[in-house]
Amino acid sequence: MTGALPRMFRALGLFLFASLLAAEPADWIWSARYVITMDDARRVIQNGAVAIRGDRIVGVGSKIEIDARFQPRQRLDRPDAILAPGLINTHTHAAMSLFRGIADDLKLQDWLNRFIFPAEAKNLSPEFVRWGTRLGALEMLLGGTTTFTDMYYFEDVVAEVAKEAGIRGVLGETIIGFPVADAKTPADSLRFTERYLTRFRNDPLVIPAVAPHAIYTTSDETLRAARALANKYGAPLIIHVSETKKENDDELAKRHRTPVQALESLGLFQGRTVAAHCVWVNGSDMAILARRGVGVAHCPSSNMKLASGVAPVLKMRALGINVGLGTDSSAGSNNDVNMFEEMDLAAKLQKVTTLDPQALPAGAVLEMATIGGARVLGLEREIGSLETGKRADIITVRLDRPNAVPLYDPVSQMVYALKADDVRDVMVNGKPVVRDGQILTLDEKLILSKAAEYGMKVKASLK
Numbered sequence: 001m002t003g004a005l006p007r008m009f010r011a012l013g014l015f016l017f018a019s020l021l022a023a024e025p026a027d028w029i030w031s032a033r034y035v036i037t038m039d040d041a042r043r044v045i046q047n048g049a050v051a052i053r054g055d056r057i058v059g060v061g062s063k064i065e066i067d068a069r070f071q072p073r074q075r076l077d078r079p080d081a082i083l084a085p086g087l088i089n090t091h092t093h094a095a096m097s098l099f100r101g102i103a104d105d106l107k108l109q110d111w112l113n114r115f116i117f118p119a120e121a122k123n124l125s126p127e128f129v130r131w132g133t134r135l136g137a138l139e140m141l142l143g144g145t146t147t148f149t150d151m152y153y154f155e156d157v158v159a160e161v162a163k164e165a166g167i168r169g170v171l172g173e174t175i176i177g178f179p180v181a182d183a184k185t186p187a188d189s190l191r192f193t194e195r196y197l198t199r200f201r202n203d204p205l206v207i208p209a210v211a212p213h214a215i216y217t218t219s220d221e222t223l224r225a226a227r228a229l230a231n232k233y234g235a236p237l238i239i240h241v242s243e244t245k246k247e248n249d250d251e252l253a254k255r256h257r258t259p260v261q262a263l264e265s266l267g268l269f270q271g272r273t274v275a276a277h278c279v280w281v282n283g284s285d286m287a288i289l290a291r292r293g294v295g296v297a298h299c300p301s302s303n304m305k306l307a308s309g310v311a312p313v314l315k316m317r318a319l320g321i322n323v324g325l326g327t328d329s330s331a332g333s334n335n336d337v338n339m340f341e342e343m344d345l346a347a348k349l350q351k352v353t354t355l356d357p358q359a360l361p362a363g364a365v366l367e368m369a370t371i372g373g374a375r376v377l378g379l380e381r382e383i384g385s386l387e388t389g390k391r392a393d394i395i396t397v398r399l400d401r402p403n404a405v406p407l408y409d410p411v412s413q414m415v416y417a418l419k420a421d422d423v424r425d426v427m428v429n430g431k432p433v434v435r436d437g438q439i440l441t442l443d444e445k446l447i448l449s450k451a452a453e454y455g456m457k458v459k460a461s462l463k
Contacts, residue, residue: 025053025070028073028074045060049066083396084370086146087373088325099119111333119462139330143337145337151238163206212239214243215262241260276296297324301333301334301342301345302327314354346368
């Protein structure tokens with residue numbers, strides 16, 4: 001018997017050594033108490049893990065299975081956390097974080113014309129956009145957002161900051177019908193945008209886009225030119241659509257068509273399009289959006305705060321329209337870029353307006369914030385779920401805080417109980433960018449200091 005034991009241990013050692021030799025290499029294994037995959041089967045894996053090699057996911061399964069299959073260079077084990085796809089914000093103006101709270105409790109047109117447009121005219125510069133985007137990216141990454149869709153000026157600077165921060169972006173250069181900081185005319189904007197599209201074409205993190213502001217701020221000629229430019233480069237087009245009753249009423253009075261119908265007549269939807277808001281859309285409008293494959297960015301906080309109305313999310317989804325979630329700007333239409341808040345509000349807003357507590361359940365809302373948002377952007381083959389072959393955009397969310405216990409349903413917990421502050425780790429494109437709630441790619445202290453400086457300058461400029 002004594003001779004049998006050493007032989008048994010030698011055999012076990014040889015088996016383990018052979019297993020290590022047979023194991024596939026991986027850069028990382030991330031594991032957690034629950035893995036919410038958001039794959040087609042909507043699997044939630046208890047004691048699950050994800051293996052990452054380079055910028056891609058190479059395995060998703062139980063921790064036992066992934067550990068047996070892969071030999072990682074580094075490991076992150078979070079037994080008191082949920083591991084989930086990174087959140088996808090389908091509508092932001094990130095640099096406007098430096099205008100946070102500049103004017104609140106106003107209607108959209110008053111807010112834009114009396115405060116935002118004048119403040120931009122006096123303050124916008126490449127450096128303002130750089131520091132505003134750094135502040136926005138810092139807030140987004142710490143809150144679990146790994147992809148953001150942006151519309152603003154000096155979007156080349158926004159793209160530079162996105163790469164610096166390590167956040168994925170679909171970033172649209174704004175084209176508008178009056179002189180702005182980076183262009184005196186719409187023609188100048190179009191030329192600027194073409195250079196920007198060329199510069200960031202085929203970038204691993206940045207997808208450059210064309211962003212005519214809205215039908216009421218951009219001429220028909222410029223809208224057509226923006227669509228042609230986007231199609232020339234295979235780029236998305238991003239635009240505000242039917243956000244307010246005034247916008248809808250004005251277009252009906254002017255053209256006897258809704259904004260959606262007018263944009264359709266201009267050919268604006270003949271290519272990849274992200275339409276922000278879509279609050280005042282009727283059945284005919286939604287049929288157009290569905291037929292053209294337009295993705296909709298639903299912004300519940302913004303629509304509520306500006307009293308713009310309630311988007312018919314249930315009807316759009318029933319028609320097969322891809323609907324994601326967006327925060328809009330931090331300048332007063334929302335005041336933050338908190339996607340956990342948007343998930344919670346999106347669900348509750350549909351419930352209270354339909355008087356149906358089963359309307360837009362937690363699983364549907366989490367879908368809108370992940371794989372649904374990816375579909376809005378045309379990126380569902382790359383991001384939005386934890387599946388082999390997809391980009392490694394992953395977050396962990398803590399389950400060891402008072403608001404996280406007890407836990408019966410991880411998906412419901414994500415939507416209704418967990419908060420942006422509960423995000424612990426973030427990976428984008430296979431690279432960790434947040435660890436233990438600390439940003440790894442940006443200088444947080446310097447960003448906060450600069451934000452305070454710019455806040456004083458903006459305040460002085462408005463006197």
